[in-house]
Amino acid sequence: MLRLPRHVSAVLNGFSQIFLQAHPLCGLLIALAIALHTPALLAGALAGALAGTFGAAALGRSRADIDCGLYGYNSALLGVLIVLQLGLSAFSLGLIACAALLIDPLQTRLLAGLRERQWLPGFTLPFVLLGWLVLTLLPAPTGTPASVAPIDAQALAFAIATGIGQVIFLDQPLAGLLVLVAVWLADRRAARWLLAGSAAGLGIDLLFGAAHGPILAGLAGYNPALAALAVSQVQRSAWAPLLAIVAAVLARLAFDRLGLPPLTMPFILACWLVALAARRVRRQPENA
Template sequence: MHLHLIYLIRSTLNGISQVFLQRHLGCGLLILVAIGLHDRALLAGALLGLLSGTCMAWRLGYSRDDIESGLYGYNAALLGLLITLMLGLVPLACLLTILSGALSTPVQHHLLRRMRERRSLPGFTLSFVLLGWLAMGVCGVLDGVVEARVPEHQLGGWGALGGIVKGLGQVLFLADPLAGLCLFAALLLADRRAAAWALCGSAVGIYVALLTGASEPTALAGLAGYNPALAALALSQVHRSPLVPALGIGLAIIFRLLFDQLGLPPLTMPFILACWAVTLGKRQHQGRGGLQPS
């Protein structure tokens, strides 16, 4: 029983850290602290999603290493956060979180298997996006934008820095700059280079939002920062050249603008599309290189 509890704790902490593409227990713990300090209801929703996705993977007999690495927890955690944000911590929200979290597990398993066996594109948070759109449709808010709750009391004097760290917080629907700062500390603990790129991506996204006519309060809420932050973070981990994550930042911003034009909540889809575009471009370039005569 003791070993099962340790296994569950490790899977849970790694699962929440995988939202930022990390496998790090300390990072996961700090992320949960950031959520709890901002909103205890959101923390409960995230934990319920984590447990739902993780336990379903265990019941279905999926790879123990994948489960402990948190690969079946992070999409379910994001779904728990989204649903709790929309409905509050009510019985219906708990039921939807459990159902969507459990459903995200076989979807994630399929994506992982295709990536490993057929070199398909990585799924990242695709399970969360697809099921998140479904949940938003069920709740009747698919034609709107689900924004993080802004606390009534905000620290003054943060300025642009507050907006940048909010960009990190918006990955988890947190609009509090202190929560964003805690998330940045969690990333620093796991991977300093990834933390720096995530902060850079958020900063560029917010700056471009201001350039394209967004009001200062809207831009500094961080909603334009989280997709480029994730894209920069993900690409910096597999590409040493700074040009690649910089390209990912630009693409994530473009895709976010396209979703704004479509009127569809982007969630983390711009980040996914940006990484897919870079990956496909690299494969095409390598394929052409392989066809050149020696």
């Protein structure tokens, strides 16, 4: 197997950690999916991953955490969001670098709390918090609503794939399929739950009578897809990822009702709910 330079591997792992993997080839394919969708978005993601990774190294963070990509994925996601809002420019790239520096201490604190004080995992919380700030301060111009295709088998299949791509703001089914292949190379079980989560999120939204436009755009699928993948990494039972899927859908519906951009917060809340439930179950025999 080709051995990559350590920093190259760390940056690629930053891409793969968006889907909770530490796998350079997975990260490379995710970067390729972004590039094929919109090259400018790759520039933003790469700027974020580089700034987060090398910034952490300069600040003396844990080498193991840097190598695993734990300082790259939040910044990469935020880089994509900033370019979506502002376009690609020297200003947006500089803003991405500054955002990566803000993410660093928060990510360091979350990792320390997880390991030393049994905090719940932070996942993409730094991205969400700064992402909300970006969306508040830098609103994107409103585009023309896309026409909604009729609901048929092909449209549903495309929507499931697009739901996977929407984790990284990619609204094309081909991009989602490439991401699915990337995760499959890293962990086949994770890829199966990623696919199942996107499909289930779409199905639940249809049952609730949600608008077809967001469903076909993949917006119903990405949070339950991430939640199912994440929970499947730590819980072998199928019930836990299924609970996470339902919780992520309900949380996203709540965000929609409140008029707040969900980003990946429903995924985080769903994982926290399952983690707290698992802790409670483990403590019951001790208290019996």
